[in-house]
């Protein structure tokens with residue numbers, strides 16, 4: 232005699248769901264292929280079928296969601312130095328993290344040619360190569376690194392819900408946000424043509440390559456003032472391009488640039504074109520927006536410092552942000568206003584924005600997530 236196989240409750244439920252799923256599919260195809268085509272008026276079935284099918288579709292969506300939503304202990308969104316460092320720590324702590332890399336795997340550093348200021352690389356390293364090293368290191372400890380962009384989140388319940396590319400639904404106990412910030416650009420063609428060949432959005436990263444040369448900084452905020460002062464210590468001359476007749480930077484920063492003999496400020500000026508050849512930038516054409524007068528300036532480095540945009544749009548209305556839309560974390564931690572959601576890297580840092588500070592905060596986020604999961608009995 233055959234012994235009946237005993238199924239646990241979960242397996243039974245899944246099996247029922249699968250059967251129901253196929254039943255629904257059968258009913259739908261029956262409706263499309265048989266009833267609509269051949270017996271439109273039979274017993275008035277057609278008149279009630281649209282409602283029935285809508286109900287079926289609704290039930291199907293619920294069932295698919297329940298079957299397909301992947302359950303994750305620790306989800307990392309974003310793959311810059313912060314995300315990868317969080318991944319290294321989280322995987323070593325046994326959190327089995329899954330990382331979705333976002334629209335630009337590797338983040339901002341993949342657009343930089345050489346990184347000279349990240350500890351551990353005595354001879355410098357290519358930005359993309361460094362990010363590949365970090366990815367390999369995270370994978371070595373078991374991080375599941377996946378392509379995909381988080382397009383929607385719902386942090387109102389536990390576990391948190393995250394949608395990838397508008398289709399894949401995930402449920403995560405803890406979420407680490409490392410989506411970074413993107414430099415704003417002027418929109419000139421030369422910014423793309425000469426990116427890494429004279430055009431940069433980070434003086435601290437790339438200024439060293441323009442030692443004793445002539446460069447320009449566009450912008451008039453604290454970042455531009457700081458970058459102009461930084462570059463003046465390295466370069467022969469710095470042209471600061473300001474679009475109005477005053478600066479937005481704090482007074483002390485303004486005084487610093489105005490007093491520096493190596494910095495020449497071009498008021499009411501806008502860059503019309505970045506000039507260059509196969510070797511990179513050779514100059515710019517400026518236009519005075521009051522007089523209409525244009526002039527060409529010979530230089531080799533063009534630094535755009537008109538602000539950054541943190542990648543936080545999908546968190547609006549759920550996570551606390553400052554006036555510039557950077558995520559707010561508790562002082563000395565990576566905790567956001569929602570329990571179990573942590574933020575690290577440039578997405579929560581408008582001041583330092585360095586790969587090494589991002590990496591440090593990624594470590595903090597993983598430690599915070601581990602402690603939180605343990606305290607909640609989820610790890």
Ligand code: NDP
Nearest residue numbers: 417450451452453454455457474475479536537538539581
């Ligand atoms: P800001 O938004 O403060 O300044 C951006 C600057 O870029 C403005 O002067 C703006 O001009 C100019 N700009 C914007 N678009 C264009 C354009 N298309 N063409 C030319 N110029 C343009 O950004 P920052 O990155 O400077 O600063 C962001 C925040 O970080 C600020 O709160 C700042 O105080 C802070 N910060 C603090 C530092 C510190 O304390 N050490 C260091 C760096 C930043 P306009 O004024 O005409 O709008």
